[in-house]
Amino acid sequence: MKQTINGEWLLGLVLTAATIQTAAADLTTTISPTTNWGTWEGFGVSLAWWAKAFGTRSDLADIFFSTKSTTYNGQSVPGIGLTIARYNAGASSTNSINGTTMVVSPDMIASRQVDSYWLDWASSSPSSSSWSWSVDANQRNMLSMAKARGATTFELFSNSPTWWMCLNHNPSGSNDGSSDNLQSWNYDQHAVYLATIAEYAASNWGVSFQSVEAFNEPVSDWWNGQTGTQEGCHFDVSTQATVIGNLRTELNNRGLSSTLIAASDENTYDLAVSTWNSLGSTATSNVGRINVHGYQYTGGRRDTLYSLASGAGKRLWNSEYGESDATGQSLVTNLLLDFRWLHPTAWVYWQAIDGGGWGLIDGDNDNLSLGAVSQKYFALAQFARHIRPGMRILDGGSNYTVAAYDSSAQKLVVVAANWGAAQYLNFDLSSFSKPGVSGALVPRWITQVGSGSQYASYSDTYMNGTKFWSYFPTGAVQTFEVSNVTL
Template sequence: MHLHSLLALTFSIARFVLVIADETTVINAASNWGTWEGWGVSLAWWAKAFGNRDDLADIFFSLGETSLNSQSLPGLGLNIARYNAGACSSNSISGETMVVSPDMILSRQMQGYWLDWDSTDPSTASWDWAVDSNQRNMLLLAKDRGANIFELFSNSPMWWMCYNHNPSGSNGGTSDNLQSWNYDQHAIYLAAIAKYASQNWGFSFTSIEAFNEPSSAWWNGETGTQEGCHFNVATQAAVIPYLRSELNSRGLTSAIISASDENTYDIAVTTFNSLGSTALGDVGRINVHGYQYGGGRRDTLYSLASGAGKKLWNSEYGESDATGGQLISNLLLDFVWLHPTAWVYWQALDSGGWGLVDGDNDSLTVGAASQKYFVLAQFTRHIRPGMRILGGGSNYTVAAYDASTEKLVIVAVNLGSAQYLNFDLSEFSQSGVNGALVQRWSTQIGSGNQYVAYNDTYISGTKFWSYFGSNIVQTFEVNNVVL
């Protein structure tokens, strides 16, 4: 062998040794965890404060680049908006007025449309459709940018439906606050909003949710800082059929009821098992919040929902970790065990690390996007509605497939020491084209690279690999993949 050939072979062997992966994950081409419906955000409370901001609408609901305070942000492309039906009003009804908790935060008081019990007719003076214009405007801005799934949800019934007239909860927080004679009134309120939206706002609500963390005991009218209401499971079971009937009577038969937005996976399991067949039959989708974080039986809730033929959403998630570390850990757990078909963040803009963008809804200040924003962008910008969610083959990998474009998306994270990760596509009938480019995007959890694109990764046979530093999340798009 010539010295030239020997040197070339030695270099090739050395290069091959360098890129041997420390861990390998095999993408499960035969798996199917559902068709992805989308990514979303709740509009209360940040949209009440900033509902007229086109730049914020661009940032959250488009995929374009937008400048915010000299920071260039890739749009998240969220397509789900959860609209909060308010529970507050300042009017007096026969000498009765709303009771406000002493600790209530002003930005969390959402104005409601139904002012009094005099008339259920939404065209009368008992209703005021001019309130809450900012939140409503942000929903319309979202729609203009491509959002196509809208959910109407309630944190509390209108204050005058509550036993203590306080939309922050019952005194003490452990008892129901919706008056028993107003079960149907609460349903009428939500159904009337849904009907009015379809006739006057240019869109229809896909789903309606009458409760928010209803089994929780912290909705205390004496200390509450936001709207909230405790509902026993029996009360939930009574209200749900009323809501279905009121929606149907208004011709909104295609709008589904979601329930019950419990705070944790385990509470959601208990509620599901206790609702009863009548109420459960009226529920079109199970909503759950992700505040159990690393705990809870996500798998049990998925089994219950799928066994009943119902889709499952994580309809609210949030925490104060601005680094994105907690977000990605819990999001991966959701994909591996919960198998939602949609995932919704709580406050897009908030302080104390809670927001994807730092800001203050009371002082009306807007700061910078946190690193958490860019971590989430790795998912929202690439796993898009209509894709089939696949088994990623590991607890650090999420995979999605777009049949229309024959594109495979893989999002993976390395939370340990720096290493190479290997991705095996051998289970696909066509695993891309040998030697073809695999585009990748990288974000450093905590600080560092925010959202950087690279063109340096290639398919080798049925595999490709990439170097992951510690606390790195990367997305890969592989073309010409066939199931």
């Protein structure tokens, strides 16, 4: 996560025209059955830092990783059914190594320090006393509970190398924020650390990481050990390339040749384009998937990044997204833009629990306090509970519509939003070889951003020939499921 978010969300010139339409007249969108924007892998969440604080709470695991209803603070909450969990390999420890200890930034937030499994450089053997596998129990427990509730895809990621690998021994960043903080003689040790965790997890935790990501927003210049509030590290692109090669070797040496390397989790779409174009062919050949963060919001060249990924034969994830808009409108706006232009095969929220509007549930990870479920949660439920792994993402035909197709169930899922005046939105399935059955029920669910309906379900919408339609109040996000549809 970026430590401070710019209050102005820049509008990219290309995407300005792609923002959600707000016309007052009724609108019709025609959904295309011939498009294929990828096979969906799932919605997910990062486990740092909220799982360190609340990793023993089974009710939270139910809410985030199952689709059953759970009673929380007296409210029945529909589980959001996330299937991806990103596990953070920590960089901090309190031990002393020959009189040397970790340097802690003056502004460091305690809940954002995650314990490292590798305590010192004396031995790289995971069975030696240089390693402690009992630390970080809460985050690890939430990882296990996520899997038990149906999560299927796991990624191991790093915010910073372990502190003793850093030049200034501060895992919050270099002293100026814009220079590499990983010691050159520890380039391979950072790779050893991550590969060892991946191997140990498969053998001892029952979790096989699909991918490993060695960096977090690496070219950004805010990873400053003097002012940092979290673990973080700047990596020049050339350093990234070296570490990627080392990581591929270390994973292969441990029998993990099928484990993907993801890179580079840059903060914005445009930075991801720049980094990818500069990594070089050797490094990019070792990258199995491109990860990007969504902090450019409505700006940036999503389309360019997708073209680069597609041309290189790489899958693409939006692996981290978050903001302080608790209404859910910003989340829906950027999700629609991502589906329309970025074409990721997975989408991962940052902090499931946090304050200031950032969390899906309001909470304080330092004080271990929990508040209400955010309206943002119910907005995300419109997507996450219905667009499920294995579905094919289609062209929804408009900037306000997402469409996904389940071939095994012959079911079409449509999610749409209306930010303008209240109106009817019409959905035309005439291009499908079988556009459902005229007169058949189309179940719908509605959330209104800000306030109002919280994922309410209705059985009042029906196919009429090859179309169906529904009334959309201002600020409404609705999901529809159409049965008996054939591409």
